[in-house]
Amino acid sequence: MADTSLDEDAPAAGPAPRGPAATIGRYALLERLGAGGMGEVFAAYDDRLDRKIALKLLHAHLGPEDRRRFRREGEALLLENNLIKEHRPRFNVKLRDDSSYLVIRLDPKQTWPRLELVRKIHDDGVQHFGPYHSASSARATLRVVNRHFQLRTCTDYVLQRRTRPCLQYQIDRCPAPCVYEVDEASYAAQVHDVGLFLSGRHRELTDGLKARMQAAAEGLRFEVAARLRDQLQAIETTLTAQQVVGTAALDQDAIGMYRQGGQVEFTVLHVRQGKLLGSEAYSAKGLEHPDSEVLADFVSSYYAKAPLLPDEILLPGPIAEDDAAPLQAWLRERKGKKVGLLTPERGDRRKLTQLAERNAAANFVTRRNRAEDRELALERLRQRLQLSKPPRVIECFDVSHIQGSDTVASMVVFVDGEPDKSRYRSFRIKGLGAGDDEAALRQGARQNDDFTSMYEVLGRRFRRAMQDAEGAWALPDLVVIDGGKGQLSRVLAAMQDLGVPTGAEGIDVVALAKERKHALGHGRAALRELRARRAAGDERGWVEHAIAADGEPQVEVRPERVFVPGVKDPIRLRPGSSERYLMERVRDEAHRFAITHHRKRRGKRSLRSALDEIPGVGPTIKKSLVAHFGSVAAIRAAGPERLAEVKGIGPALAKRIAEALGVP
Known part of the structure; x- marks a missing residue:
């Protein structure tokens, strides 16, 4: 997004690609900041406002060389994301982030598949669900899945080396394929159900569970039927808590925008198969462009990072005409099929955008009040402690x-x-x-x-x-x-x-x-x-x-x-x-951070001290143990038989190491 309130120390992406007398109307170009989806962005001086601004130049204003460089709008949008991360210009608030959103990864072709949280999507043919804008919401989703579906949660390394089941097996949340023989078809059915649950295909999921429960009962496998019944009831209880906001069997994102002057608040509602699954809030300030341009910039910035695109994007108002067609073409290229870019005026879709707009207005007030409270706290702290300046x-x-x-x-x-x-x-x-x-x-x-x-x-x-x-x-x-x-x-x-x-x-x-x-x-x-x-x-x-x-x-x-x-x-x-x-x-945050670091160091030292006291264990053996098992916890969990697998460790030494570390 364009932040027109550039400071003097804004980082430069390079010299302006024009002559010293480059002017466009009332704007005097100063330096090039980066590439946007519809053109290039320059720092410029506005004679009317009498200050620096960020100026986006559309392709119609650029020379032939620049037009050839950005012959496809999709390439320009991807380039914008890379340039923002490299040069960090202040005009684009939403892309100033080195990290990507969290996504849940599920590989059905893996041996005993499990759910993983990743930030990058690779073209490896596996399933991805999300994105989740915060780690807490992603982990909350994992907790729900682990509570209702029996998939392993351990890493491949632990799976291959575990000799007895963990607590997840004891509380009936994992069949323990690491130790026991598990029916692969039953586990594959759980993997399939998890995919349906995370995809929002809830009706298909519940219908499948009911059919399997009925088949198990008819086959006199009553324990299996009872387990499926309990699982079905738990899932239906979870789904009942989700708010139904539409009837369309589509994945939709509804965007709301609220603006006061140069301050703008955005809200994105994620609706999957007619159910509201979550929302995200974003803010920007110092914007003086029309709403249509601001909205187009937000859509391009937001979906440049989103790993998964919905079927429809519902907008609160029209976007700039020059941006609409290239933006829709770029969205189609990213998803592999058409993405509806709609501005509804009536019906359920309009109700969704109105809900998003109300949320954006409420978030704006909350954010403003929170900022005012912080300012007041800093000023009160300055006065109470007799500080020379507010402690920003x-x-x-x-x-x-x-x-x-x-x-x-x-x-x-x-x-x-x-x-x-x-x-x-x-x-x-x-x-x-x-x-x-x-x-x-x-x-x-x-x-x-x-x-x-x-x-x-x-x-x-x-x-x-x-x-x-x-x-x-x-x-x-x-x-x-x-x-x-x-x-x-x-x-x-x-x-x-x-x-x-x-x-x-x-x-x-x-x-x-x-x-x-x-x-x-x-x-x-x-x-x-x-x-x-x-x-x-x-x-x-x-x-x-x-x-x-x-x-x-x-x-x-x-x-x-x-x-x-x-x-x-x-x-x-x-x-x-x-x-x-x-x-x-x-003070509490400093205390927490110090204790966390101290515990890590103490844990490493305790293992090192224990190994130092064992006859026959020198630097080479210690290095081999860490290289073989990968972590302190894995060494402590290993038995004498697995310790003896390490090069240079015989049965007698493995027994001494296990006894010294308290390995059962």
Whole structure:
């Protein structure tokens, strides 16, 4: 889509392919940004608006050489997708994504087929279902299928090496073809039913199950008939929850658009065989083109990434005449047959587009309110913590270890109140290793000293910023440390040593201390002590709530506090406030990310340590084990017989390894 509000630092895709005096009407061409479905897009200067815009030039405006380059509109649309990913121009919001949608893959020709989540569709003749715009919706679909159909969920590697059935067999969700003999025809029937279910051919699925149930009952195979009956009832219950919105036995996408000025919200409703299966919401801003052009750009951008196309695309209004025919030809080429591009005015199809438009309007209001809430939270946080500027980019650091072993640190980044996971980083603490206790004592610190670890992490982080000041390591507005005054002072020292300015002249730094409990005593004496502290200005006199039980001391729960440089007493954020919620969310995300990395390292080290203690196991044997089994979990799950299959491991050594790892 065209975003006409280009910034000065918008990335350039190359020099303008015209002379220095290239002008078209009131537009002065500056540089070429990329190729669009109907032509090429240039950064241009608009004399009337007195600012930069993005200008799409249709083929009628281009020279013969450019026309030959884009002789087919389908090629131009595919090229647009590639160029957007390569150059990332800001005018096209919807294609600025390196990832593709998730698709469920099912290969019926595979031995014991299973469902897989993939992002790319290869022309290998297998079935694909989707797309799913979020991983959560795709995995929710997999959970439903696994609950109602008995297909294996393990990988091919595990299938070939498993010696006993897993939990899925115990709860009757898999026939365990890895261990037991399974009727291939029965399994193939399950695979066929899964294909019908995911394709939306629900009537065909239920009719087939009823016929098989009746045949099993007539053949006196009552256990099979009962299982089919239960499966049929469960599937019908699931299908009943789906909203019926039409009677057409087609796959349809209904697009709704809502616009206020340059801000546009799109909603795509996915209707399969008359049932509404899901929806997707998208937004764009800074658009000043007519609705017909904006809608055409959205359709081309959206379906350039969609792996599977519906039979009909229902639009809320007409698209640009110059775009309609080439776009329909390109859709036909992608699907292999005609795709209806309709603008309904009455009937069920019009009701679908109206429903999509109402959803787009509601999503627009929700998104706007959410953005306003984030802006308000950032401003309140700036005022409450006395920051020099609104903290639009927040970085939070946390250290994780167990008694000083496998010490790691995390850095999470929030931009405008939302996590930016592409900028997350994890650090392995290098300062002190095993066996350095004597040196650590001389330095007055140990490896599990969070102060020393934090000093090292901040030093490494800000040295990277000196090398990449404008990229992924660009400096934030606010640094949040999980800790108290000690951690805060260590961070400030690290930044001072590196010459990184703090406070009003640079980066704001605060520390968020966790909630603590403090025993006050019994009854009224405890309350008098609490009031006296409060009157004296003691921070322990202010409690968020207290826990009291009959005959037991009253416990004061000190709320989380924020330590700010230059402020003597910590600052408390009001319970339930948006600024407190934001700070807790940032801190909890840093904690989660650090623990995840720590557990991975600890798991690898525990296996390595266990193998090191086994006589006869050296570096070569350890490398062979990992190469043969592929993962730590697979080595632990292997028995002595399978361990003996590894080159260099005999029966005696395999038995010792199994005993050391606790393999049954």
